[in-house]
Amino acid sequence: MRFTKALVLIFAVLFVFSASGFAAEKPVRWRLAMTWGPTLQPFVGAVENMAAAVEKMSGGSFTIRVDASNKHKAPFGVFDMVKMGQYDMGHSASYYWKGKDLSFLPLTSMPFGLTGSETYAWYYFGGGLDLSNKAYNKHNMYSFPGGNTGVQMGGWFRKEINSLDDLQGLKMRIPGFAGEVLANIGLTVTNIAPGELYTSLERGTIDALEWVGPGMDINMGFHKIAPYYYTGWHEPGSEMQFLVNKKKFEQLSDKNKEILRVAMRVAAYDMYAENYAMSADAWDQMIATNPDIKVMTFPEPVMAAMKKSNDELLVNMKAKNALFKEIVESQEKFQTKARKWTEMSEYSYVRDNLVK
């Protein structure tokens, strides 16, 4: 009798412990594949911080090993590796998958589209996250915001651009949809591996290129050979992405799901903030060492031609893919409202308080 009582007590204690979350979590060991090489900051740091946060918050029971592209050798294979479960998750950019499905393109950034802050407002509070998962669930994955570059610069040009004529036959490295927009108005568009960009620009194989912004451009050295630095239009707020295998995510405990979600969200915001700080520092340094750099804005007729080309291409693309149309129209609708507020708030404040 006394033995039975003791046994009941032991079971009761065990039950209370497990129900209150004291039971040890089953160890979860995940692997993440990045599109990036091991030194591309601030991308790599943000991903590693995310993994470190998951490990700490889970008390070491949930760990994520981060592999850069030199390890897995497939920078643009991240989509397929996560989809097939060879990797549990990845870090990349959605627009790389536009060849698989056009609806992935606007989930990074669109020319003349949302800024970084507007992008986060759309993703978290404007229906963006649901639309993103509508596209990725079809491929056995979830996609979460993975950090933003902020407004990207229009690129480094060897010569000043005064008219549309100056752009005819101009050879520029500008990948993706923005490249199509420019090809439509007379440029010769190429894509060149990052490691060969500096030499190509120096030797005149190309006349211009775009990369990101001062923070990520400075180490590439373009400012030493192409002094005209044009302001942005084509990637106003490029959002990177965390890709997660859907089945693997569903197998996580509720606690680990929440730990992962929070760690990814913090990492994304951190990367956005770090990009901002890196660009402020890098620009300060660039202009001090190379005072001949000129920050330029494309002349109005050039901007108008780019916008027209963009709008024409969009009409065709919307007709081809219903989900692409749904996502782009959701962004357009959101942008109309959000931009009024951006103009009344940050834009007006900055315009009225310019640095002397």
Ligand code: CA
């Ligand atoms: Ca870019």
